[in-house]
Amino acid sequence: MLMKRSFALMALVLVGGCAGILNLPETHRPQSHTVQGGDTLYSIAWHYGLNYHVVAEWNGIEPPYRIYPGQRIFLYPGHASSAESGGVAKRGNESDDASKTETFPAPRGGKTGARPGSSASAPQWQWPAEGAVRRTFGQSGIAGKGIVIAGKLGEPVRAAAGGTVVYSGDALVGYGRLIIVKHNDRWLSAYAHNQRLLAHEGETVSAGDRIATMGRAPNGDPALYFEIRKDGAPVNPLHYLSDRR
Secondary structure, X not given: OHHHHHHHHHHHHHHHOOHHHHHOOHHHOOOEEEOOOOOOHHHHHHHOOOOHHHHHHHOOOOOOOOEOOOOEEEOOOOOOOHHHHOOOOOOOOHHHOOOOEOOOOOOXXXXXXXXXXXXXXXXXXXXXXXXXXXXXXXXXXXXXXXXXXXOOOOOEEEXXXXXXXXXXXXXXXXXXXXXXXXXXXXEEEXXXXXXXXXXXXXXXXXOOOEEEEEEEOOOOOEEEEEEEEEOOEEEOHHHOOOOOO
């Protein structure tokens, strides 16, 4: 019985992902984050439920939001100083540092269209996968930060709106292989538990483009975990997606 409860708890943690951090009282959350290889400013802000603009401002980091492994990113105001954590901070010889990470590497095969503008209006959303919604926003088991869409293993996962891929990787615990798309200065979307990632950081995508293939949720069922965030805060995707066909 104890073992069953342990597995159940682990499943909740994995499905909720970093949402557990979002549910902690602010006084119990980490005060800073040390950049690891593969991190971007967007993925760090996403992990802690913060607006990437605000995190950049607190740390004196300017576009294109370049960060470096080992750099300390402060998560609350009043802690950062430009000398310690700002965008001017470097690790040794910047031009020779092969381990540096940045939010917008050179596009690899992405579309050549213009990058999204700075408009704050909500995008025109479309469904990222074809299946039925198995878990809804606020439902127990996913910490209320997104929805779970059922489907078939390997079927297309599509961009819910046009934008720029600002994260494509598997470094965020609980999300598996994850893609984050920036739609404009206020809106981001995320696609988790993918089997394969087809879009790379820096690529511009249009609504409906294939960006991944569907993988398995922590319970083993083929599914997509989908989030929309406005100004860093999760919102209910079903309020923005059209009614099912």
